[in-house]
Amino acid sequence: xxxxxxxxxxxxxxxxxxxxxxAPIVPExxxxxxxxxxxxxxxxxxxxxxxLLYHLAPLALLAVRLERMRRAKAETKDQP
Numbered sequence: 001x002x003x004x005x006x007x008x009x010x011x012x013x014x015x016x017x018x019x020x021x022x023a024p025i026v027p028e029x030x031x032x033x034x035x036x037x038x039x040x041x042x043x044x045x046x047x048x049x050x051x052l053l054y055h056l057a058p059l060a061l062l063a064v065r066l067e068r069m070r071r072a073k074a075e076t077k078d079q080p
Contacts, residue, residue, distance in 0.1 A: 008065070017061070023055070034048060
């Protein structure tokens with residue numbers, strides 16, 4: 001199911017995740033703004049919810065990829 005994620009070069013995945021996490025830099029990153037709205041309970045417009053998911057998606061994919069790499073390394077270490 002997640003094999004397609006393993007074909008994406010890790011460097012590109014990291015670059016996209018970092019880029020979307022901080023974009024746009026001025027006046028403040030959208031991710032910071034949307035997370036603040038979420039904590040304050042003001043994240044209610046569909047466009048804001050989409051924007052939060054859009055900026056979080058690459059970070060979530062990076063987390064899944066790193067976990068898959070960790071598990072694969074642990075499996076090969078356990079095999080004789």
